[in-house]
Amino acid sequence: MISEHIPALQVVVPLLAAPICFMILNNRMAWLFATLVSWLSFAMAIMLVMEVKDGTVLRYEFGGWAPPWGIEYSVDILNAYVLLIVSGIAAVVFPYSWKSIQKEIPESHYRIYFTAMLLCLAGLLGMTITGDAFNLFVLLEISSLSSYTLISLGRDRRALTASFQYLIMGTIGATFILIGIGLLYALTGTLNMADLAVRIPPLEGSRTLEAAFAFLIVGFGLKLAMFPLHLWLPNAYAFAPSAVSAFIGSTATKVAIYALLRFLFTIFGTKFSFDYMQVHWLLMPLAVVSIMFASIVAVFQDGIKRLLAYSSVAQIGYMLLGISLVNVTGLTGTLLHLFNHALMKGGLFLTLGAVAYQIGNTRVKSVAGLGQAMPFTMGAFVVGALSLIGVPLTVGFISKWYLILATLEKGYWPLTVLILISSLIAVVYTWRIIETAYFQDRPADAPPVSEAPLSLLIPAWTLIAANLYFGINSSLSTELASSAATMLFGGNL
Amino acid sequence: MSSINLLIDIVLLTMLVFTTIAIVRSRSLFAIVMLSGIYSLLSANIFIILDAVDVAFTEAAVGAGISTVLMLATIGITGYEQKKRRTISWIAPMVVVVITGAVLVYGTLDMPAFTDPSAPIHQHVAPRYINDSPTEVGIPNMVTSVLASYRGYDTMGEVIVVFAAMIGVFSLIGIREKKSEPIHAEPPARPILQVMAKFMIPFIILFALYVQFHGDFGPGGGFQAGVIFSVAIILYTLTFSQQDAMKLVPPWVLKRLASIGVLIYGGTGVVSMLKGGNFLDYSVLAHDPIHGQHYGILIIEFGVGLTVACAMMLIFFAFISRGDKNP
Numbered sequence: 136m137i138s139e140h141i142p143a144l145q146v147v148v149p150l151l152a153a154p155i156c157f158m159i160l161n162n163r164m165a166w167l168f169a170t171l172v173s174w175l176s177f178a179m180a181i182m183l184v185m186e187v188k189d190g191t192v193l194r195y196e197f198g199g200w201a202p203p204w205g206i207e208y209s210v211d212i213l214n215a216y217v218l219l220i221v222s223g224i225a226a227v228v229f230p231y232s233w234k235s236i237q238k239e240i241p242e243s244h245y246r247i248y249f250t251a252m253l254l255c256l257a258g259l260l261g262m263t264i265t266g267d268a269f270n271l272f273v274l275l276e277i278s279s280l281s282s283y284t285l286i287s288l289g290r291d292r293r294a295l296t297a298s299f300q301y302l303i304m305g306t307i308g309a310t311f312i313l314i315g316i317g318l319l320y321a322l323t324g325t326l327n328m329a330d331l332a333v334r335i336p337p338l339e340g341s342r343t344l345e346a347a348f349a350f351l352i353v354g355f356g357l358k359l360a361m362f363p364l365h366l367w368l369p370n371a372y373a374f375a376p377s378a379v380s381a382f383i384g385s386t387a388t389k390v391a392i393y394a395l396l397r398f399l400f401t402i403f404g405t406k407f408s409f410d411y412m413q414v415h416w417l418l419m420p421l422a423v424v425s426i427m428f429a430s431i432v433a434v435f436q437d438g439i440k441r442l443l444a445y446s447s448v449a450q451i452g453y454m455l456l457g458i459s460l461v462n463v464t465g466l467t468g469t470l471l472h473l474f475n476h477a478l479m480k481g482g483l484f485l486t487l488g489a490v491a492y493q494i495g496n497t498r499v500k501s502v503a504g505l506g507q508a509m510p511f512t513m514g515a516f517v518v519g520a521l522s523l524i525g526v527p528l529t530v531g532f533i534s535k536w537y538l539i540l541a542t543l544e545k546g547y548w549p550l551t552v553l554i555l556i557s558s559l560i561a562v563v564y565t566w567r568i569i570e571t572a573y574f575q576d577r578p579a580d581a582p583p584v585s586e587a588p589l590s591l592l593i594p595a596w597t598l599i600a601a602n603l604y605f606g607i608n609s610s611l612s613t614e615l616a617s618s619a620a621t622m623l624f625g626g627n628l
Numbered sequence: 629m630s631s632i633n634l635l636i637d638i639v640l641l642t643m644l645v646f647t648t649i650a651i652v653r654s655r656s657l658f659a660i661v662m663l664s665g666i667y668s669l670l671s672a673n674i675f676i677i678l679d680a681v682d683v684a685f686t687e688a689a690v691g692a693g694i695s696t697v698l699m700l701a702t703i704g705i706t707g708y709e710q711k712k713r714r715t716i717s718w719i720a721p722m723v724v725v726v727i728t729g730a731v732l733v734y735g736t737l738d739m740p741a742f743t744d745p746s747a748p749i750h751q752h753v754a755p756r757y758i759n760d761s762p763t764e765v766g767i768p769n770m771v772t773s774v775l776a777s778y779r780g781y782d783t784m785g786e787v788i789v790v791f792a793a794m795i796g797v798f799s800l801i802g803i804r805e806k807k808s809e810p811i812h813a814e815p816p817a818r819p820i821l822q823v824m825a826k827f828m829i830p831f832i833i834l835f836a837l838y839v840q841f842h843g844d845f846g847p848g849g850g851f852q853a854g855v856i857f858s859v860a861i862i863l864y865t866l867t868f869s870q871q872d873a874m875k876l877v878p879p880w881v882l883k884r885l886a887s888i889g890v891l892i893y894g895g896t897g898v899v900s901m902l903k904g905g906n907f908l909d910y911s912v913l914a915h916d917p918i919h920g921q922h923y924g925i926l927i928i929e930f931g932v933g934l935t936v937a938c939a940m941m942l943i944f945f946a947f948i949s950r951g952d953k954n955p
Contacts, residue, residue, distance in 0.1 A: 151894040154887035199909035273785035324752030346735020
C-alpha cells in the first residue's frame, strides 16, 4: 500500500519534516531527526530507481485529480537518477553538518540551519520529480529561499552580500521562468509537462512559443550559472558554511540542468529546441567560453573554496557542451557528469570543511604543511582533485571520456582539444593546493594542528571513495545515464 | 470589452507606468515604499477589471497592505534616505531591460487574443473547472476549488514558501526580547490613537474570520485572512508597544503555531493517504466525497491562515525589535 505513495513521500517527507524540525528544541535532536529524514529520502530514491530502471514511468496524482486538471508527479529514469544524486549527497552532508557547523554557525541558529536544509532538500527533490511546470516553479521558490538563508549563515560577513547577490539574480531567474511558463499556459491552456509536450509541436512558428523558450533558457541559465550568468556563484559558494557549499554546490545547479533538459527535450521536444530554435549554437560557444574562462580564473584564486567554485562554473560548461553536441553520447556525458561532478565537488567541499574545522580558514596559503599534519584529510583532497582532473580510475575520467567520444563522433576535434587543455588547467589549479600542502612547511609561528575528527572524515571519505568506486565500476551510473539519454532523444527503452 | 473598461484600463496602466518611473527616480526610501503600495493598489484595480477578484484581494492585502508595513519597519532600521553611491553605468542594465521588453512584446504579438473564447486557455482545462467543480468539489467559488483542491499541492507549496521566508528572516535578524530594558523606555501615551485602535481591532479580527471562512463562497481564504489578522496585532503593536503585543502573542507561541499551520495542511494530506486516497485527496475524508472536499478545504484553509498570520506577526516583530534609527 505504502509503495504506491513513494513518489509523493519522496518530497512530502522532507517538506513536512522542516516545520517539525523547527519545533524540536534540542539541537542534537533536530540534527538526528534531519539526518534520519535525509536517509529516508535516499532510501526512497533508491526504491524509485529500482522501479523505473526498466523504463516504466511511475505517476502519482495529487488530490486524486487526473492530470492535466490536477498536479502529477511522474518518475522516469531521468529524474529518478537525479533524485538519487540529490538525496545521496544529502544523506552524506546531513550527518556531517553537526560537527562542521559547530565552528561556523552560532548555536542559536542550528535549528534554523537544519530546517532550511530540509526545505532546500525537499525543494530540489520536488523540482526534479514533478510532472507539472507550475509545481516546478513553486518548489524552485522553496529551494531558492532556503538556499539564500543557508548561504547567509556563513561566518564571514561577506556571506550576506553573496547571499543578497544570489537572491537578486535567482529571483530574476525565477521570474523569467515564471514568464516562460505563463506564456506556455497562454498558448496551450495546460501546465502538465506531458500534456504540454503533446500540445506544443503543432504550434511551431508561434512567436509566443519562441519568447517562452527564450525566457525559460535565460531563467534556467541564471539558476544553473551558465556563463555569463554565473556571477552569483563564486561568492555564494565561497562564503557559505562548508556543509552548505558541499550540498548546494553539488545539487542545486544539477537540478537546474535537469530542469533545462526536461524543458528542452521533453516539453519543447528535440525538433523544436534543436532543429527549429538551434539552441545548441547558443549553448556551445557559451560552454566553450565558460570552460576556458572559469578554469583560467580558478588558477588565480587565493581561497580554495572560491577556486573550486570557479571550477564548478567550468564543469557546468562541460555539461552544457554535452547538451550542445545533440547526440546520445554527448548527452550521456552530460548526465554522467551530473552524477560525477556531484561526487567530486561534494567530496572536495566536505574535505575543505574538515580543513576549515581544524585551522579556521581555507586559503591556499594556510594549508601549507597540512599534508603531514592532516594526512587523511589531505589524502581525500588529492583523490578528489585527481577526479576533478579526470585521471583514469576516477569518475572524472568516465564523464570526460564520454564527452571526448561525443566530440569525436561529431568530428568537432577542436572541442576534443579544448577538453584536454582544460583538464591540464585543472592540473595547474589543483596542483597549487597539493604542492602547498605537501611541499611547504607549516609556518613556525602557526599553532599546531591535528587530524580532523572522524565525524567529518567519514562522510568526506564516503564521497571520495564513491569517486573511486564509480570510477572503476561505472556500470550503474553509465547504464542509468545512457538509458536516460536514449529516452530523451525519443527512443523508447 | 466595453469601451469604458478600456478607458479605465488605459488610465490605470498609465498611472502604473508613472508610479514605476517615480519609484526608479526617487531617492527617498519612505517615498519608494509608499509608491510601491500605490503600485500594488493599482494592480489590484486592474485585476478587478480582469474579473480576478480573488487575485485582486490578495494583491491588496499582501502587496498594498502587509508588504508596505513590513517595508516601513525595515526602513525603520535602515534610515529613510538612500545612501549616496558612486554612479554606476546604466548602459548594461538598459540593454538588458530593452532586450527583455522587446522579447516580451515580440512574444505577445501573436498570443491568443485576450477575450477570445476559443483561446486554448479557455478551452482545455478551464471548462472542467467551470462546469464540474460545483458537483465535484461542491463549493461555489471555483477559484477556491482550483486553489485548494485541484491544485491544492501547489498551495501547500506556497504556504511553505511563507514559512521558508520566515526562517530566512530569523536567520538574519532574530527577535530581540529585552525584558529589562524596553526599547521605548516609556511608551508614549497616544490616547486618541490607542482608543481608536482598540475600537478598530475587534472589527479587523472579525473581518479576518469572515474572509477566512467565506473563502468557499466569495473572494477570500487563508492567505488574505491571515494577513488581515496579523494587521490587527500589528496595529496594536504600533499604538501600544512591542512589549504589550509580545505579552499578548508571545513569539515562542507564534513560532510553534506557524509550524503547526503547515503541519495541519500536510497532515490533511497524510490523513487522506491513510484513508486510502492519494495525498490531499479530500474525497476520502468523509463518507460522502463532497463532504470530504468541504472538510478538507476548511481544514487546509485554516492551516494556511494560521501559518500566514503567525509568520507575518513574527517577521514584523523581528524588524521592529531592532529599534528605530529615525528619531
